[in-house]
Amino acid sequence: MTADAQAWSRLLVLHARVEQELSKALHRKHGLGLSEYRALGKLTESPKSGMRMQDLAEAIGLNQSSVSRMVGRLEDAGLTFRDICEDDRRGVYSVITIEGHKRYADAEPTYLDVLATALAKAESDPDLASAVAALRSA
Template sequence: MGDTNWLNDDEMAAWQAFLMAGALLDRRIEEQLKADSGLSHLQYEVLVRLSAAPDDELRMSELAGAVITTKSGLTYQITQLEKAGLVRRRTCAADVRGVYAVLTDAGRARLERAAPGHVEVVRAHLIDVLSEDQVRALKDGLGEVVRRLGGG
């Protein structure tokens, strides 16, 4: 234990606040999305990513990276979304191993219904409780963490 650079009180408090805030906010988002649209938070993020992609489609491996989940975890979610008619799969003509997830019209409609409530929860429980300087510091600090971890 000699060379360990332990967290000081402020650093430990920041770490614990980060964990608690993330868990509590995720719980509120999950509850809101389930109640308003029948979607999980991950399913909502899948639909968001597809809606922002060219032609409303992304290769499954790229989509898994974008929503930070495993390929098998994403396959399960896409199967559920496909059963609900919100996405469909398309094979890649140039690479038979390549599979794309494609947003359907029903998926776009579900996303459009879910988005206002989602934004209200994020705004009420994160954005509006912070000052502009705190929002900027959060964006900059967590953005740096994401960059260093290779996520952006």
């Protein structure tokens, strides 16, 4: 295996371990999936508290179909609602609600704590220490 392939493999293992820990904690403590948490974060950061669905999909790394289903779950939970784009009636926005802002704010400390813990745990693994170091120095 080449050095690039080994580095990539370590990064994938690190990613999988951290994502698993984040996903479990967010679901258990806040009833959110990891993609839902990230979507709420992007909507929170947005100047108008909303984004076109296609832009949201790109921002969190999901395809359009997956984002539509995820936004449906967020709407059912009262965390977002859909709105029509004023400039282009074909465009649909996902807009975060007050409850969505609150759920995101409640979940953020959990996300940050679990992320720090998962990275520290991975850093103690000799196979992953260099991947964590590279991530933290970037």
